[in-house]
Amino acid sequence: MKSRWNDEEAARYEGDLGLRVYTSRLLGQEKSLVLHGGGNTSVKIRERNLLGEEEDILYVKGSGWDLETIAEAGFSPVRMQHLIDLSRLPTLSDPQMVNELRTHMTNAAAPTPSVEAILHAIIPHKYVDHTHADAVVSVTNTRDGEQRVREIYGDDVVIIPYIMPGFDLARLCAERFAAEAHEGTIGMVLMNHGIFSFGPDARTSYERMIELVSRAEEYLAARDAWQVPQPAPQSYGEKALREEIARLRREISEAAGFPLLLVSHRDSHCLAFAQRDDLERITQQGPATPDHVIRTKRLPLLGRDVAAYTRTYRVYFEEYAPQAREPKTMLDPAPRVILDPELGMVTAGRSAKEAAIVADIYRHTMDIILRAEALGGYQALPAKDIFDVEYWDLEQAKLRKAGSPPPFAGEIALVTGAASGIGKACVEALLEQGAAVVGLDIRADIQDLHEKPGYLGLVCDVTDEQQVREALESAVRRFGGLDMLVLNAGAFPDSRPIVELDTTHWHKVFRLNLDANLALLRESHVLLKQAPRKGRVVVVGSKNVVAPGPGAAAYSASKAALNQLARVAALEWAGDGIRINTVHPDAVFDTGIWTEEILASRAHHYGMTVEQYKTKNLLKTEITSQDVAVLITALLGPIFSKTTGAQIPIDGGHERVV
Numbered sequence: 001m002k003s004r005w006n007d008e009e010a011a012r013y014e015g016d017l018g019l020r021v022y023t024s025r026l027l028g029q030e031k032s033l034v035l036h037g038g039g040n041t042s043v044k045i046r047e048r049n050l051l052g053e054e055e056d057i058l059y060v061k062g063s064g065w066d067l068e069t070i071a072e073a074g075f076s077p078v079r080m081q082h083l084i085d086l087s088r089l090p091t092l093s094d095p096q097m098v099n100e101l102r103t104h105m106t107n108a109a110a111p112t113p114s115v116e117a118i119l120h121a122i123i124p125h126k127y128v129d130h131t132h133a134d135a136v137v138s139v140t141n142t143r144d145g146e147q148r149v150r151e152i153y154g155d156d157v158v159i160i161p162y163i164m165p166g167f168d169l170a171r172l173c174a175e176r177f178a179a180e181a182h183e184g185t186i187g188m189v190l191m192n193h194g195i196f197s198f199g200p201d202a203r204t205s206y207e208r209m210i211e212l213v214s215r216a217e218e219y220l221a222a223r224d225a226w227q228v229p230q231p232a233p234q235s236y237g238e239k240a241l242r243e244e245i246a247r248l249r250r251e252i253s254e255a256a257g258f259p260l261l262l263v264s265h266r267d268s269h270c271l272a273f274a275q276r277d278d279l280e281r282i283t284q285q286g287p288a289t290p291d292h293v294i295r296t297k298r299l300p301l302l303g304r305d306v307a308a309y310t311r312t313y314r315v316y317f318e319e320y321a322p323q324a325r326e327p328k329t330m331l332d333p334a335p336r337v338i339l340d341p342e343l344g345m346v347t348a349g350r351s352a353k354e355a356a357i358v359a360d361i362y363r364h365t366m367d368i369i370l371r372a373e374a375l376g377g378y379q380a381l382p383a384k385d386i387f388d389v390e391y392w393d394l395e396q397a398k399l400r401k402a403g404s405p406p407p408f409a410g411e412i413a414l415v416t417g418a419a420s421g422i423g424k425a426c427v428e429a430l431l432e433q434g435a436a437v438v439g440l441d442i443r444a445d446i447q448d449l450h451e452k453p454g455y456l457g458l459v460c461d462v463t464d465e466q467q468v469r470e471a472l473e474s475a476v477r478r479f480g481g482l483d484m485l486v487l488n489a490g491a492f493p494d495s496r497p498i499v500e501l502d503t504t505h506w507h508k509v510f511r512l513n514l515d516a517n518l519a520l521l522r523e524s525h526v527l528l529k530q531a532p533r534k535g536r537v538v539v540v541g542s543k544n545v546v547a548p549g550p551g552a553a554a555y556s557a558s559k560a561a562l563n564q565l566a567r568v569a570a571l572e573w574a575g576d577g578i579r580i581n582t583v584h585p586d587a588v589f590d591t592g593i594w595t596e597e598i599l600a601s602r603a604h605h606y607g608m609t610v611e612q613y614k615t616k617n618l619l620k621t622e623i624t625s626q627d628v629a630v631l632i633t634a635l636l637g638p639i640f641s642k643t644t645g646a647q648i649p650i651d652g653g654h655e656r657v658v
């Protein structure tokens with residue numbers, strides 16, 4: 001591991017706290033040191049308060065901040081003297097400790113200090129850095145880990161046996177440090193947890209971390225335990241997996257009690273790991289460092305027997321909950337990591353971001369396990385220690401802080417014709433309400449419509465059934481299933497009287513407005529049937545279904561046929577709990593087909609201004625794509641949970657429709 005320190009960059013950060021921010025970010029950039037909120041750092045600064053008194057303040061990482069992106073506001077200032085006094089108490093409960101930390105800050109608006117604040121305070125060095133370095137936990141999670149740590153570091157570090165983070169750990173560290181630290185001590189290794197480094201200035205403390213971790217990496221490399229090769233995995237060819245994945249997702253969501261996304265990772269590394277003969281032994285022990293448990297659960301599910309997994313989880317809860325000091329409420333028993341020889345690694349989350357965090361953590365876990373195995377055998381902490389962290393009040397608080405999830409959290413929507421107009425507005429509205437969204441369009445720019453992890457844009461000609469099947473397969477591999485379908489893609493051809501309407505043109509319009517939607521419905525049914533909260537479909541019809549216009553025979557007839565198709569689907573699929581409703585928009589002018597010129601010419605044709613033309617309805621109101629998207633998301637949501645086969649106009653009121 002190389003130091004990322006750069007004098008020029010460092011010069012842009014001012015003062016002791018500025019440099020604390022700088023080297024914290026350097027640690028955060030190194031994924032093999034800390035992942036997603038893991039690790040913490042601090043600096044001790046002498047300050048003058050409002051009364052003119054000098055005080056030592058510990059600036060320690062606030063909870064909820066990530067080292068990679070931390071700013072000065074992410075450090076909580078706590079009075080040092082109080083922290084030292086606290087460290088001398090015989091005991092301190094977690095809620096008491098949090099209360100003491102919060103009430104001894106010098107800035108009421110600062111975040112809650114890290115639970116490791118007292119530990120940072122008792123280390124008698126200005127800068128303190130703490131990570132869960134992969135290389136170090138690879139070594140400590142082995143049978144003779146402590147001996148190996150001694151071998152690597154001699155007496156440059158103080159070694160602390162595993163104890164749960166919080167007050168007891170701080171106390172133990174204070175004792176051991178007082179007894180064992182000397183002039184040459186540059187770090188502290190916490191067995192099965194991570195490593196601390198410290199120093200008089202930001203650079204020294206940071207570079208000691210890099211040096212200590214490098215020594216562990218070299219130790220592993222010298223024993224062929226750093227880059228551990230895996231055999232090539234067995235390939236399953238191009239077999240469609242969407243039905244199996246969607247079924248697995250339903251079972252996992254049912255076990256959780258809410259819908260979850262499932263993201264499949266089928267690269268050769270994940271497949272090879274999931275196909276190992278010793279998978280059961282090496283993965284059914286526990287995480288590499290305890291705080292991963294709140295993201296990954298203690299154990300991954302091997303294969304697809306969700307019921308067996310939840311039974312085992314209940315047994316685990318019932319075994320350890322009675323030993324806890326306070327009564328505990330069981331968390332959902334659903335797995336977050338699934339290892340399957342055919343599916344590779346599958347990770348679950350209420351959002352694509354959450355599932356990605358789980359995947360990041362477990363990728364590192366796989367490497368750590370492989371390294372520890374190469375060293376002689378992975379050995380994680382006993383289940384009770386992991387339980388204590390999983391059901392720790394303070395970890396629970398981190399999760400609660402996330403608040404209640406958005407309405408479509410954990411659900412997947414697919415929208416056709418999604419690159420512009422109503423389709424594009426639907427994609428935005430659905431993303432905003434927490435759904436993962438797959439946008440299909442024939443336009444190439446569909447792929448870059450959004451950067452969010454919860455969005456997948458696919459170029460697809462929906463009149464090609466093979467392309468539709470491939471799009472569904474990609475959607476399910478990315479997000480795990482399909483809950484909502486918005487059939488929006490359609491053609492609005494130029495005005496053409498029947499005497500001039502050739503059959504080729506007629507068929508072309510029908511292929512897109514009708515046939516494509518039949519294929520989409522037919523191919524989606526098996527997936528919608530597996531939706532944890534039941535499938536929903538919204539069909540974008542047209543005012544022309546009820547009130548056709550001259551010159552629009554192909555359009556009006558195809559939309560009327562689509563309307564009838566949707567009604568039959570509502571009848572046929574009600575038994576599967578799938579709802580199908582139709583919206584009939586009219587005069588939505590902010591779509592691709594309505595250019596300024598066309599608008600002006602249509603307005604002129606009716607002897608109106610453009611403004612009058614846009615609002616020529618009973619309510620004299622303009623209808624936008626967004627208005628239609630709001631109605632469509634409402635139809636997909638709980639308000640309409642008891643409605644199917646309905647047709648709802650969104651046209652500002654039309655004389656021939658009313």
Ligand code: ZN
Nearest residue numbers: 039130193194
């Ligand atoms: Zn830690």
